[in-house]
Structure formats: structure tokens, C-alpha cells
Amino acid sequence: MSRQNPVTMDEVAAAANVSKPTVSRALSGSELVSPATRDKVLKVAQELGYTVNRNAQKLRHKRSNTIAVSIDFLSHRQNHISDPFIFELLAGVSEALGEHNQDLLLTAPNHNNSNDFQQMLLSRGVDGFIFLGQGQREDMLIEFAKLKSPMVVWGAKRKKEPYCVVGSDNFGGGQMAADYLYQQGRRNILFVGNTDHTEIYWRFKGLEETLKQHEETSVSKLQLDSFSYESSYQSAVDYFDRVDAMPDGIFTYSDTAAMAIIMALKKMGLQVPTDVSLVGYNDQPSAGFFNPRITTIRQDPYAAGKLLVSKLMRIIEQKQVRSETIDTELVVRET
Amino acid sequence: MSRQNPVTMDEVAAAANVSKPTVSRALSGSELVSPATRDKVLKVAQELGYTVNRNAQKLRHKRSNTIAVSIDFLSHRQNHISDPFIFELLAGVSEALGEHNQDLLLTAPNHNNSNDFQQMLLSRGVDGFIFLGQGQREDMLIEFAKLKSPMVVWGAKRKKEPYCVVGSDNFGGGQMAADYLYQQGRRNILFVGNTDHTEIYWRFKGLEETLKQHEETSVSKLQLDSFSYESSYQSAVDYFDRVDAMPDGIFTYSDTAAMAIIMALKKMGLQVPTDVSLVGYNDQPSAGFFNPRITTIRQDPYAAGKLLVSKLMRIIEQKQVRSETIDTELVVRET
DNA sequence: GCCACTAATGAAATCGATTTCAACAACTTT
DNA sequence: AAAGTTGTTGAAATCGATTTCATTAGTGGC
Numbered sequence: 001m002s003r004q005n006p007v008t009m010d011e012v013a014a015a016a017n018v019s020k021p022t023v024s025r026a027l028s029g030s031e032l033v034s035p036a037t038r039d040k041v042l043k044v045a046q047e048l049g050y051t052v053n054r055n056a057q058k059l060r061h062k063r064s065n066t067i068a069v070s071i072d073f074l075s076h077r078q079n080h081i082s083d084p085f086i087f088e089l090l091a092g093v094s095e096a097l098g099e100h101n102q103d104l105l106l107t108a109p110n111h112n113n114s115n116d117f118q119q120m121l122l123s124r125g126v127d128g129f130i131f132l133g134q135g136q137r138e139d140m141l142i143e144f145a146k147l148k149s150p151m152v153v154w155g156a157k158r159k160k161e162p163y164c165v166v167g168s169d170n171f172g173g174g175q176m177a178a179d180y181l182y183q184q185g186r187r188n189i190l191f192v193g194n195t196d197h198t199e200i201y202w203r204f205k206g207l208e209e210t211l212k213q214h215e216e217t218s219v220s221k222l223q224l225d226s227f228s229y230e231s232s233y234q235s236a237v238d239y240f241d242r243v244d245a246m247p248d249g250i251f252t253y254s255d256t257a258a259m260a261i262i263m264a265l266k267k268m269g270l271q272v273p274t275d276v277s278l279v280g281y282n283d284q285p286s287a288g289f290f291n292p293r294i295t296t297i298r299q300d301p302y303a304a305g306k307l308l309v310s311k312l313m314r315i316i317e318q319k320q321v322r323s324e325t326i327d328t329e330l331v332v333r334e335t
Numbered sequence: 336m337s338r339q340n341p342v343t344m345d346e347v348a349a350a351a352n353v354s355k356p357t358v359s360r361a362l363s364g365s366e367l368v369s370p371a372t373r374d375k376v377l378k379v380a381q382e383l384g385y386t387v388n389r390n391a392q393k394l395r396h397k398r399s400n401t402i403a404v405s406i407d408f409l410s411h412r413q414n415h416i417s418d419p420f421i422f423e424l425l426a427g428v429s430e431a432l433g434e435h436n437q438d439l440l441l442t443a444p445n446h447n448n449s450n451d452f453q454q455m456l457l458s459r460g461v462d463g464f465i466f467l468g469q470g471q472r473e474d475m476l477i478e479f480a481k482l483k484s485p486m487v488v489w490g491a492k493r494k495k496e497p498y499c500v501v502g503s504d505n506f507g508g509g510q511m512a513a514d515y516l517y518q519q520g521r522r523n524i525l526f527v528g529n530t531d532h533t534e535i536y537w538r539f540k541g542l543e544e545t546l547k548q549h550e551e552t553s554v555s556k557l558q559l560d561s562f563s564y565e566s567s568y569q570s571a572v573d574y575f576d577r578v579d580a581m582p583d584g585i586f587t588y589s590d591t592a593a594m595a596i597i598m599a600l601k602k603m604g605l606q607v608p609t610d611v612s613l614v615g616y617n618d619q620p621s622a623g624f625f626n627p628r629i630t631t632i633r634q635d636p637y638a639a640g641k642l643l644v645s646k647l648m649r650i651i652e653q654k655q656v657r658s659e660t661i662d663t664e665l666v667v668r669e670t
Numbered sequence: 671g672c673c674a675c676t677a678a679t680g681a682a683a684t685c686g687a688t689t690t691c692a693a694c695a696a697c698t699t700t
Numbered sequence: 701a702a703a704g705t706t707g708t709t710g711a712a713a714t715c716g717a718t719t720t721c722a723t724t725a726g727t728g729g730c
Contacts, residue, residue, distance in 0.1 A: 008685095022708085033709085034708060056686035057688080059716065060688045094441055263624060343716060345717095356679075356719080395717050676728100685717090692710090695706100
């Protein structure tokens with residue numbers, strides 16, 4: 001009904017016998033309008049079912065109160081779901097943005113290039129960007145950062161990143177995994193993951209450097225190039241087939257990979273945790289009810305979302321912010 | 336840089352020595368402008384780094400090319416992630432919207448009431464709505480549908496729903512599960528799920544009515560009221576404790592619940608599939624690599640997303656559309 | 671050479687809000 | 701009673717595009 005022809009501010013003004021500016025002020029709760037007229041305007045607006053035209057408002061304000069959120073994984077049909085953790089992160093960001101009265105524009109897969117992002121920003125479509133996962137596209141992010149648009153990134157901190165990064169302490173996570181596995185009496189540790197990804201690289205480094213401090217330990221690496229369960233499983237089977245000595249401790253870059261590895265070990269006739277101890281990453285929901293229940297490094301996606309959003313808001317307000325690391329925690333379960 | 340002060344169409348017009356309307360036409364590829372001037376304008380626009388102000392455009396067009404997507408689960412911190420299938424559905428919708436050049440506005444949890452939705456629509460913020468999951472809020476959707484706004488819903492079809500629903504054939508899914516379990520020689524079947532949800536109700540009905548056709552079968556029901564793994568597990572343990580005869584076949588409303596049930600059975604000393612056969616629902620990614628690998632009813636989230644979006648687009652174009660059911664498929668694995 | 675017609679362009683109106691600035695009324699102050 | 705406040709209100713400009721309508725130049729017909 002009213003959709004065909006929404007009520008405008010002019011009509012409210014006419015009906016309330018005041019001018020358009022007065023209506024605008026009344027609705028925005030300005031002090032410049034007398035309480036009597038304000039009440040009258042509000043009542044009339046309510047009766048007519050008036051709602052502000054947000055596009056007109058955005059045009060005038062030069063601000064959209066909309067944040068674009070870009071999920072790396074959404075663009076790759078093959079492995080988009082590989083990490084349920086990202087979905088939790090999205091939920092956290094969504095909640096936090098809601099608290100700041102910001103709308104969340106989920107960027108479509110085919111927009112995933114600098115040029116289109118730039119368009120979105122400059123065309124006043126959005127006020128800022130949140131990138132969930134820097135993945136292998138870090139160069140693109142660096143390129144994009146040159147535009148000096150408000151942006152924050154979930155991922156790994158580098159020495160001098162040109163944008164604000166929020167992420168868990170990947171190095172510290174690696175350390176925790178190393179300590180745990182060592183305490184379990186494991187000495188031959190295998191890392192599983194694609195260290196081309198900055199985040200994953202630091203998890204590996206944390207593991208490696210911690211183990212170096214002990215004698216008689218060895219660290220090897222199984223380099224994956226896909227996030228999917230199937231491909232991880234296959235890579236693991238191949239690896240275990242060709243390798244001489246089986247590891248007795250494994251640290252995987254994600255819980256999904258952990259599941260794949262456990263299944264591959266099973267195929268090789270090895271039991272977790274009897275023969276091999278294993279630590280995953282993320283504490284994604286299914287990690288806790290996999291069989292066996294996976295020991296993992298927990299990152300709090302809600303805390304992360306909140307932090308990402310609050311940083312971005314400060315950037316939009318032209319304030320200085322720093323990259324920040326959120327706490328991680330070792331969740332000891334059955335593996 | 337340019338963010339502080341984006342280039343406007345007027346500036347392009349001045350630089351190209353033409354008028355504003357000509358620039359507008361040139362950029363939109365109108366036939367009304369000569370090829371020579373069009374090329375010139377395009378070149379100048381490129382040089383100045385011009386991008387259209389989408390908010391001005393939206394105001395003028397009275398169309399935002401933005402679709403609001405509402406995810407039921409995002410609003411409940413407790414169980415928002417219960418169903419990874421929803422995330423896949425979201426990815427499908429995102430992809431499909433991208434193909435239609437529509438932006439995707441993910442509605443914030445605190446917007447989840449009719450009034451705010453109405454505001455969004457009437458304020459020209461979005462052109463239509465996609466609800467992923469009708470859940471227990473079906474009354475709210477019906478209320479919202481009265482506004483006659485373009486909307487489509489992922490969920491269960493009813494006799495006469497006041498809006499367009501796309502969903503899988505839940506009754507048929509129930510039938511498939513029943514047939515499978517019967518063929519496995521199972522006779523005492525338990526359904527697990529909250530039948531207050533329309534979708535889940537029909538899955539139960541499909542199961543029940545199919546089994547009724549065979550003699551010497553029994554159907555019982557474990558009513559859940561939460562989607563979370565933990566609570567499902569607990570309910571199952573309690574149920575198995577108090578019930579006289581254990582079922583030899585189980586059909587769960589989701590794969591997450593299936594995992595919880597399997598773990599609960601294990602605790603009771605029962606093996607899947609030796610003692611009990613089990614069919615889940617959704618074929619969520621982890622179903623295929625749970626241990627044991629879960630037999631389930633597959634719904635294609637990409638097909639679903641595409642269908643939802645194409646229906647919505649037709650509704651926005653004022654065309655008639657019908658509710659539709661997408662195919663489901665029994666994926667036989669180890670359970 | 672004049673008229674009709676087409677193609678290309680621009681002036682001005684428009685979308686619906688917000689904001690600046692001026693105007694006015696009602697009070698104080700002296 | 702004149703001047704200065706203070707508090708409310710409205711006219712008009714503005715945000716940046718699109719669209720209508722009028723205008724001009726150029727082409728062909730007779």
C-alpha cells in the first residue's frame with residue numbers, strides 16, 4: 001500500500017500546519033522546536049505513517065552509516081565454508097555493528113577486487129570496510145589501504161601493516177600448542193597448514209620456535225593449499241604414505257583440518273590420542289563434539305567482532321587506532 | 336585523499352566542456368549522446384577519478400538495489416551457529432544477488448521486529464527482503480507480509496502462506512528417511528526435533544505417515560527446544576535414560592542434532608550403525624566427515640539461494656510468483 | 671532556398687531530506 | 701518607550717544525481 005507512494009516530510013508539514021524544517025527538527029529531537037509543536041508533529045507523523053527517506057538523508061549527510069563486510073571465503077565456492085569460525089566472526093561483527101546503529105553490507109563475491117571496493121567507498125555507498133580474513137590476498141589489501149579509506153582487517157599482524165589489524169595472537173597460539181604437545185610427551189611434531197597465509201605462518205613459527213628450545217624434538221610441515229576437508233584429507237593420506245617416520249604430535253591450522261587429519265590417521269591405523277596427540281585451532285562449534293573431542297586453541301569471535309567494529313568506528317571519527325591482538329586460550333579435550 | 340572531497344558530476348562536466356546531463360547520459364551509455372562526446376566524457380571522468388554518488392542516484396531512482404537478508408539465528412547468541420546450513424544458504428543468496436547486481440544488507444539482530452523492518456522498507460533503504468528460516472517467528476512474518484512488501488522466505492510451505500516460500504520438500508525428506516530406515520530393517524523409529532517449527536513438523540509427518548503404511552513399526556518423538564549441540568545431547572541422554580525401549584532407527588531434524596544423538600547413544604553403550612541406524616538432515620559440511628560419516632538428506636543451498644533471489648526479483652518487478660520446493664536427496668553414508 | 675525532420679545538447683525541475691540564515695514574537699532591561 | 705535578548709519558526713539553498721522539455725544545428729526533400 002504505502003509502498004507505492006510513501007509519505008514525505010512535506011505532507012507531514014502540511015498536515016501539522018508547520019514548515020518542513022520544523023518537522024525535520026521535531027523528528028530529530030532538536031532543542032530548537034517547542035515541546036508543543038514537537039508533540040504535534042510527532043503525532044501527525046505517526047498517524048500518516050511517515051518514515052524518513054534514508055537515501056535523501058544519506059545524500060544530505062554525506063554519510064551512509066553502512067559498513068561493508070567482505071568475507072574472503074564467500075568468493076570461492078570450493079572452500080567457502082571451510083572455516084565455520086568465519087561465520088561466528090560475522091555474527092559477532094553483525095551484533096557489534098547493530099549496537100553502533102550501522103548497517104552491514106555483505107559484499108558480493110564478484111566485487112572482490114580493489115577497483116570495485118574503491119567504487120563502493122568513493123560512491124558513498126559505505127563509510128568503511130571490514131575484511132574478515134586477509135588470506136592470500138594481502139597484496140590486494142595493501143593496495144586498497146593506499147586509498148586511505150576507513151578499514152580494519154581480521155588477520156595477522158605484521159611488522160608494519162598499513163592498516164589496522166585485529167587478530168588473535170597466532171604466535172602465542174603456536175606456543176601454547178607446542179607446550180601442550182611437549183607436556184604430553186610428544187617429540188616429533190607435524191604442523192599442518194598453508195604457511196603462505198600470514199596468520200598460519202605465525203602459528204607455525206610459534207610452534208617451531210618453542211620446540212626448538214627443547215632438545216630431541218623435531219618439527220616438520222605438511223603444506224596444504226586448499227581449505228576443504230576433502231583435499232586436506234587426501235593430502236594427509238598421501239603425506240603419511242610417503243613419509244618415513246610418523247609424527248606423534250600434530251598441530252593443525254584449523255579444526256576442520258584437524259578432523260581431516262584424524263580421519264587420515266585412522267585410515268593409517270593410528271589412534272588419537274593414543275598414538276598421536278593433536279591440537280586444532282579456532283574452537284569451532286563442531287570441534288567440541290567431534291569424535292574424539294578436539295583439543296584446540298580458542299578464539300572468541302564475539303570479542304573479535306566487537307573490537308573490529310569499535311576500531312573502525314574510531315577510524316571513521318578520524319582518531320588514531322592501533323592494531324590489537326585478542327586473547328587465545330587452549331581448550332583441552334580428548335586429543 | 337579523494338575521499339575527503341569526491342569528484343562530482345559538475346566537475347566532470349566542466350572539465351569536459353559539456354553539461355551535467357550530457358555527462359550523466361554518457362556514463363549511463365545512453366543513445367542520446369554522440370560517440371565523440373561520450374568518449375571524451377568517459378576519458379575525463381576516468382582521469383578525475385569520478386565515481387557516481389550512489390545515494391543521490393538512489394534518491395532519484397527511488398530504488399536502492401539493495402536486498403535485506405534476515406537470518407533468524409544471528410539474533411540468538413546461544414544457538415546462532417547451530418545450523419551451518421544457514422551459512423551456506425547465505426553464501427548462495429549472496430552469490431545470486433551479486434549476479435543480479437543487488438547489494439546484500441545483512442539485518443542486525445536488533446532489527447528483528449516488524450516495526451523496524453517496515454521502517455527499512457518504507458524508508459527506501461531496501462527494495463525487498465529475504466528471510467532465511469521462518470523458525471518460530473512465523474506469526475511475525477505473516478504480520479510483516481501484510482505490508483505487501485517484496486519478500487521471500489526460506490522455510491516450509493503451508494497450505495496458504497501469504498508470502499512466497501522456497502524450501503525443500505520436508506515431507507518428502509521425511510519419507511526418504513522412513514524408507515531408508517525401514518530398508519535397513521529398523522522398525523522402532525525415533526524422531527528428534529522441535530515440531531513447533533513448521534519445517535521440522537513436516538519432516539516428522541513425512542516419516543510418520545510413511546511408516547504407518549508398514550505393519551509392526553512404531554514412531555516416537557523426542558521434542559527438543561533448543562538448537563544447540565549441548566542441549567540436544569543432554570535431552571537425548573535424559574530421554575534414553577527414562578525410556579523403556581531403545582529405538583533401532585533415528586531421524587534427526589539436522590546433522591548437528593545427529594552428532595549429538597550419536598554421542599549420546601555412545602554414552603549409553605550403543606553403536607551407530609550396528610545397533611541404531613540414523614538419518615540426519617541438511618548434509619552440512621561436517622556431516623561427511625563426522626565419525627561415523629552421517630547418512631543425511633541433502634538440500635542444495637546454492638540452488639536454494641538462486642531460487643530465492645530470482646523469485647524476489649520477479650516480485651519486485653510486480654510479477655506473480657509461486658512458492659516452490661527444491662529437490663532433496665538421500666546421501667547414504669555410514670549411519 | 672525554404673520547410674520538415676532528426677540528432678545532440680543544455681536549462682531547469684526533481685527526488686526528499688537538512689541546514690543556514692533571516693524574521694518575527696515575546697520578554698527583559700534600562 | 702527604545703534597545704537588546706531569547707526562543708520559535710520558515711524561506712531558500714544545498715546534497716549530487718536524473719529526467720523532462722526546449723533549443724540548436726545539421727540533414728534531406730521539394
